[in-house]
Amino acid sequence: MKYKGELTTSVPLKKQIEKNKATGKLNGFSGSGRTVILGSIIPVTLLIIWEGLSRLEVLPAYQLPAPTVIFNTILTMAQDGTLWSHIGITTIRVFQGFILGTIVAIILGSLVGFYKKAEQLLDPMLQAFRSIPSLAWVPLFILWMGIGEPSKVTMIAVGVFFPVYLNIVSGISGVDRKLIEVGKMYSLNNFQLIKRIILPAALPSFIVGLRSGLGLGWMFVVAAELMGASQGLGYLLVLGQNTLSPETIIASIILFAVIGKLSDWILKLIQDRSLHWQDGLERS
Amino acid sequence: MSLELRDVSRTFDGKTAVNNINFSAKPGEIIGLLGTSGCGKSTLLRAISGLDRGYDGEIAINGTTTKAVHDKVGFIFQEPRLFPWLTVLENVTFGLKGDKQDMTERATKYLESVGLKGSEKLYPKQLSGGMAQRVAIARALVTSPEILLLDEPFSALDAFTKMQLQDLLLDVWKTHQSTIVLVTHDIDEATYLCDRIIILRGQPGEIDKEIEISEARNLERGSEKAAFYKKEILDSLDLNKQSSRI
Ligand SMILES: Nc1ncnc2c1ncn2[C@@H]1O[C@H](COP(=O)(O)OP(=O)(O)OP(=O)(O)O)[C@@H](O)[C@H]1O
Ligand SMILES: [Mg+2]
Numbered sequence: 001m002k003y004k005g006e007l008t009t010s011v012p013l014k015k016q017i018e019k020n021k022a023t024g025k026l027n028g029f030s031g032s033g034r035t036v037i038l039g040s041i042i043p044v045t046l047l048i049i050w051e052g053l054s055r056l057e058v059l060p061a062y063q064l065p066a067p068t069v070i071f072n073t074i075l076t077m078a079q080d081g082t083l084w085s086h087i088g089i090t091t092i093r094v095f096q097g098f099i100l101g102t103i104v105a106i107i108l109g110s111l112v113g114f115y116k117k118a119e120q121l122l123d124p125m126l127q128a129f130r131s132i133p134s135l136a137w138v139p140l141f142i143l144w145m146g147i148g149e150p151s152k153v154t155m156i157a158v159g160v161f162f163p164v165y166l167n168i169v170s171g172i173s174g175v176d177r178k179l180i181e182v183g184k185m186y187s188l189n190n191f192q193l194i195k196r197i198i199l200p201a202a203l204p205s206f207i208v209g210l211r212s213g214l215g216l217g218w219m220f221v222v223a224a225e226l227m228g229a230s231q232g233l234g235y236l237l238v239l240g241q242n243t244l245s246p247e248t249i250i251a252s253i254i255l256f257a258v259i260g261k262l263s264d265w266i267l268k269l270i271q272d273r274s275l276h277w278q279d280g281l282e283r284s
Numbered sequence: 285m286s287l288e289l290r291d292v293s294r295t296f297d298g299k300t301a302v303n304n305i306n307f308s309a310k311p312g313e314i315i316g317l318l319g320t321s322g323c324g325k326s327t328l329l330r331a332i333s334g335l336d337r338g339y340d341g342e343i344a345i346n347g348t349t350t351k352a353v354h355d356k357v358g359f360i361f362q363e364p365r366l367f368p369w370l371t372v373l374e375n376v377t378f379g380l381k382g383d384k385q386d387m388t389e390r391a392t393k394y395l396e397s398v399g400l401k402g403s404e405k406l407y408p409k410q411l412s413g414g415m416a417q418r419v420a421i422a423r424a425l426v427t428s429p430e431i432l433l434l435d436e437p438f439s440a441l442d443a444f445t446k447m448q449l450q451d452l453l454l455d456v457w458k459t460h461q462s463t464i465v466l467v468t469h470d471i472d473e474a475t476y477l478c479d480r481i482i483i484l485r486g487q488p489g490e491i492d493k494e495i496e497i498s499e500a501r502n503l504e505r506g507s508e509k510a511a512f513y514k515k516e517i518l519d520s521l522d523l524n525k526q527s528s529r530i
Contacts, residue, residue: 181335182365186379186427187355196378200369277369279409 065247070254073247087259090225090232093149094217094263097156101213104157105164112165113172113202114194126165134158135223142227152224159220160213167209171202204278207271214267218260285346285356285430285463286311287332292341293488294327300488301327305341307482307491312461316474318517319484319492325467326362328489329433332465333359345431358429358462360437364416366408366423373404376423394422397452399445414441421449425456434466438473447505450477475513476505483520493520 047067053059054066061069077083108126111118137158145151175198183197225234233252240248288308294301302324309315317325330336332343334353342349345357366375376391395401398418408416417440424432434453438446450473457464468474474481478497485492497513504510 178361178363178365179367182361182367182378184335184353185333185357185359187353197367200367203369277407277409279368 062244063246065250070247070250073245073251074255077251083255086231086233086236087255090221090234091259091263093152093224093232094156094214094221096153097220098160098214098217100153101157101160101217102164102210105161105168105209105213109165109168110172113169119169123169130162130166134162134220138223138227147228152221152229155224156217156220159216163212163216164206164209167205167212168202171205171209172198174205175201204275207267207275211264211267211271214263215260218256218263222256286344287431287463287465288342288344288347289328289332290342290344292328292331292339292343294324294331294336294339302484303488303490305484305489305491307494309463309465309480311463312457313480314457314464314466314478316478316481317465317467317484318469318471318474318481318521319489320521321469323484323487323489325484325489326435328484329359329435329465329467332431333357333433335359354431356430358424358427358432360421360424360432360434362435362437362439364408364413364420366411366416366419368408370407371404372400372406372408372411372419375408375419376426378423379427390426391422394426395419397455398422398449414445417441418445418449421452425452428456428460428462430460430462432462432464434464434468436467436469439469446473453477471514471517472505472510474517475510481513481517483517485521495520 050059050064051067054061054064054069059066074083077086108122112122112126113119134155138155141151141154145154179197179201180193183193188196221232222234222237225232226238229235229238233255236248236252240246240250240252286309289305292305293303305328307315317328319325327336331339334351334357337351343351345354366372367378370378372395373388373391376395377387380387380390392401392404395404398421400415400418400422403411403415408419411419417437421437438449441449453464454477456462464477466474466477475497481495481497482491483493483495484490495513495516499509
């Protein structure tokens with residue numbers, strides 16, 4: 001404290017810096033709570049205004065129902081159990097597609113990353129496929145596999161595949177050659193080099209790929225369920241449109257946002273756990 | 285272990301980096317490689333280590349010529365090259381095999397001797413440049429290599445740590461009698477540590493001169509005799525001077 005005082009008297013500029021630091025530290029104590037509060041001011045205000053306008057019937061209920069109405073819709077669905085089956089089936093679809101897409105991406109990505117030949121054979125073709133907007137596959141998949149589960153899961157898997165694949169390839173080929181040389185000095189064989197050096201070094205990139213793959217998975221499940229489903233959150237969207245009930249649509253949108261965020265948060269947790277050694281990189 | 289280079293040359297895409305290098309090291313000898321930047325010192329060291337197999341000529345370790353990495357050869361690189369996902373301790377035990385307890389004990393001992401006791405659990409991102417290089421030194425010494433190749437191992441360290449680690453290297457050398465090839469820019473370091481100093485010159489690099497230091501390791505730092513060798517080396521490195529062989 002005394003030291004600080006001395007500093008402040010001698011250099012006015014430092015004083016300001018110290019002061020900023022001090023307040024910064026103060027913020028640090030209640031920092032996360034405070035940012036949550038700050039961040040919710042505008043949404044909460046908007047919700048209240050929205051609710052008020054709906055009650056005053058300024059906003060027509062058949063277009064934009066009140067937040068409480070939407071909330072009640074979700075609540076009713078939760079009570080009669082339909083909510084859980086819709087969420088469940090959508091999550092399972094995303095999960096299956098995610099696993100399928102990831103497995104294929106790991107296999108092809110490793111081949112392309114490790115073998116020059118495989119890269120020359122496969123990579124140009126995959127890059128070409130990548131430039132097809134993925135939703136353009138929809139009619140073809142329906143034609144091939146019908147409107148049931150396989151076409152939906154395949155659809156999602158295609159979405160998941162590309163970011164995971166690209167990140168695996170760049171992760172593996174980006175491994176520092178100098179680190180591999182260290183392994184060679186210890187006479188590690190190829191298998192050990194892969195296990196002890198290449199895989200851990202490529203892990204950050206792989207996890208980034210998983211996270212953006214999952215994000216795309218959630219996007220693609222909407223498309224897949226819009227094209228024809230009898231259950232799932234995407235089906236709720238269609239149902240809401242057909243029965244002219246915007247509250248169902250908005251409820252479904254909100255649920256998509258919540259579970260999408262939740263699944264990303266789980267991956268982020270895994271990322272933080274396994275990559276705590278990483279330097280500097282700001283992770284979002 | 286002895287080491288012998290016979291007519292070793294290395295050409296990168298038609299451009300010769302080192303040309304016709306011949307020298308040998310007796311078991312337990314410490315050889316210094318000195319020379320201006322770009323004259324092929326690192327190239328030569330990589331050829332000896334077996335990391336680079338594209339050279340011409342022969343390199344014999346203990347009398348047998350081989351181009352593969354020999355598992356009794358250790359290498360300390362110009363940069364630390366630590367694995368960022370391993371702790372300091374795990375980095376040091378990386379190349380060890382066998383009982384975990386044993387490995388940890390050995391590693392701890394070497395970490396202590398490079399002055400990093402208590403840093404075992406840190407990750408490389410938490411180390412300063414000098415600390416990282418000391419971990420790298422411990423990692424190479426812990427396997428007790430019989431031939432130790434060092435590429436400017438101490439150049440990133442402050443003068444004081446540098447001297448300490450030079451003495452550590454000598455300690456290790458005394459117990460294991462490793463054959464050492466040391467690339468350095470530091471003439472004092474070369475005269476302090478080496479039995480023989482090989483001076484490379486030119487592009488492509490060729491051996492210009494060999495200086496035997498008969499009083500090796502009895503030379504005190506900064507002594508008159510050391511200054512004499514230093515002058516001799518400086519003279520032969522002088523870029524204005526015509527190479528003595530031309
Ligand atoms: N992988 C490579 N490909 C092409 N040229 C190379 C390669 N490695 C080294 N060289 C060339 O070989 C020459 C010698 O390089 P080297 O790294 O051995 O120099 P050095 O003596 O270690 O220099 P310094 O003291 O700066 O470390 C340089 O001209 C360099 O350009
Ligand atoms: Mg070099």
